[in-house]
Amino acid sequence: MTEGHRVWMKPPFGEGEPKEVEATPEILTPLMVAGWSQCDPPRQATQEVTTNVHD
């Protein structure tokens, strides 16, 4: 859920995209008061690896 001192936050009522922010009280407090809550990082889109090599 946490990577160092940055955290992922999701918007209130599940509307909108999560965002990663600095975990400082100055940044977190307004977000938390506005209804944002901590969440897991979004899954990275898996990159498709093509191994098709043409001579």
Added chain:
Amino acid sequence: MSTTRLQELLVGFGFGKQTDIATANTAPTIWRLRKLNASMANPKLATENDAQEYGKGHEFATQTFKTSWDVAGSLEKYLGAEIGAWAMCFGLGKVVKSGTTPNFTYTCTPLIPSNGDATELPYFSFVEQIRPGAGVVLDRMAVGCAVEGWTITIGSGPGRANSKITVEFVGSGKYTDPSGITLPAQTVEKLLPSASLTLSINGVDYVTNKNIVSLDTSWKNNIRLDAGFFPGSGFQTPGDGTTGAVRGRLEFGNRVGTLKFVARFDNNSTEYTKLKAQTTGTAVITLTYDANNSLQITWQKMAFATVEITETDQFATVAVECTPIYDSTNGLITAVAKCNVDAICQ
């Protein structure tokens, strides 16, 4: 005849939160801490009888009925980084955890339901044991407890008693006996002594001025206890209506925060001026053990409600009560608690 000294009492409770009100903490999410007060979280059974019912031929009771269960308790402790973090997380309810070992940081604010937050606080289980095992005297666990409030008191003097926290909690009424929990070794606590205080209130640094005498600040959730018994809230033994009802929710009511302090009063004191002008500002209270263990409580906006000249050890002092005010951006209160313990309230 053997006797039991109450100092044998072992206390453990969930540092992790329960998944729901009825599901107890498991042993890996429970820690063991000491406390100062002797009061215990005794389950209380409310009963009724049939004395008032007609058809018996007399006015006396012929049978009793288990109606409901209640549990409440309190923890009085010297203030440490761990209990401070726990009280802020479970007492305020909204938590963001950051950092890594040995510096976990818990940023806590009150839940705001109008912005999508829950109306219930995180739940924990509370274990009390005396000689658990073969010679057991007491071994029980209250399930589904929530923090009713906390009070931090800071005083003048050299001893540990000058920095204390009291946490009151209430329970769903559900309990298990025996607890089925083997308590871990006692958690080593890092004290946050009075001498470490830094304090800024309404633009004045009371520590640099060497003026602060004492301070207390508190939070109360006013949990709606009766509303916990709703149709379908459940029984002590699930499915057995004869075992007495338990609460199925513990919702906070009208929450109240307080801040009071006593400071020396001299010709530079500005408390009366700020009272008359209703000057608003922040109040920032910080107690520190080391870089990884501390507690900072910020009242985001407050004004002085009462200012009275008093006497402390023959010095003129001023006793101030503050009114916390909700700031549209930063809310009412933010607590930032740092400690070495991972997964508090997670």
